Amino acid sequence: MTSSAEHGMLGDFLAFTLAGERPAPEHREGIGANGARWTWLDDGVLQFEPATVVGNTRSVLASAGIHGDETAPIELLSKLVRDIAHGDAVLTCRLLVILGNVDAMREACRYRDDDLNRLFSGRHEQVPHSYEAPRAAALERAAIAFFDRASSETGARWHIDMHTAIRASAFEQFALLPHTGKPLSRVMFEWLGDARISAVLLHTTKGNTYSHFTAQRCGAEACTLELGKVRPFGQNDLTRFAGADAALRRLLAGSGDMVDGSAMPRVFTVIDQITKQSDAFELHVAADVPNFTPFAKGTVLATDGDYRYVVNRDEERIVFPNATVKPGLRAGLMVVETTQETQALLV
Structure with a gap:
């Protein structure tokens, strides 16, 4: 009952x-x-x-x-x-x-x-x-x-x-x-x-x-x-x-059944993070920039006093950009695509 x-x-x-x-x-x-x-x-x-x-x-x-x-x-x-x-x-x-x-x-x-x-x-x-x-x-x-x-x-x-x-x-x-x-x-x-x-x-x-x-x-x-x-x-x-x-x-x-034709996801690996060091921090992207937006080499994405984050690879993507976090916290993750090499290492 x-x-x-x-x-x-x-x-x-x-x-x-x-x-x-x-x-x-x-x-x-x-x-x-x-x-x-x-x-x-x-x-x-x-x-x-x-x-x-x-x-x-x-x-x-x-x-x-x-x-x-x-x-x-x-x-x-x-x-x-x-x-x-x-x-x-x-x-x-x-x-x-x-x-x-x-x-x-x-x-x-x-x-x-x-x-x-x-x-x-x-x-x-x-x-x-x-x-x-x-x-x-x-x-x-x-x-x-x-x-x-x-x-x-x-x-x-x-x-x-x-x-x-x-x-x-x-x-x-x-x-x-x-x-x-x-x-x-x-x-x-x-x-x-x-x-x-x-x-x-x-x-x-x-x-x-x-x-x-x-x-x-x-x-x-x-x-x-x-x-x-x-x-x-x-x-x-x-x-x-x-x-x-x-x-x-x-x-x-516990069926073990997966939908036929489901594709393996693409893979991106974190290579760096943008950290807000002080209240002077500025994130040089649009407030509504989507996650995984790509940026080309040489782009300045953030400044904070003497600190600058500059894209140094041909393409880097930003994830979770957020300039309003407290100082000391992550204001964005930088990632690059690593699909093929990651899938080759799965066990």
Whole structure:
């Protein structure tokens, strides 16, 4: 039997979370359709266990809302929770659903004090008074607890962290893979192709994102997905993200079936970053320049006192340009295409 509390929470996990509701202790776990057991763990954190768990059962962390204004993937995850609970989506995996910066979601802002996706891998300890610091620590603990009970077989641990970009992009839907020093996974690239992701950005240094934390600390196949543009809740055309949604559902179903003809994404590797050093910083690109816009050799992209960023290769592309970040933070990534050499190294 399902309780009314279960219907309300699982039927619309987003609305339940935004309302600040917390289920009574006796309603924090239950069994949904097809025998999937669910457990409410924390504000915006819900775990599912399939009816049958074997030694190599896949474990998938699906997160969204690490930035509170990135609403489309949050809505996708809420619908996924509903469909699993009602038996309309097959679940053969362990699944942890996380809605990240819940307070920022409620206030329709990106974050309160600090970018939550820069506070993982312990960096939250450097800003103990930040509004976001306790949430970063809580999400680290949730991932560790989830993956500590996961199979350690290759390909058994996954983290799909879904975002939307602030600006337009030459590739509307793209992925970022964290740098761990390990060989790149062909299975991940094939899944990204199945998800209709057209480009992949490879980091070359360690970061403080949630996907880097789960890749490095928890051994997960982890990626950050950028699925279009920021819009208010209720104003998203979710059909634009049907490819990623369907691929995630196939991953959770364990079907192993990918859509025929899905092309591997193009690959771009970070070669440098533009850093805002002071309030004198100027970014010499249009305010609405799309991600992955190419610039020719010799172009001056940024100045900050004596600092200048000049394109020194035949073509470099800019990703995530943002002149409004705090001094000391990244104001843009510079990338070059490395498709052929990267695909040759996949294992």
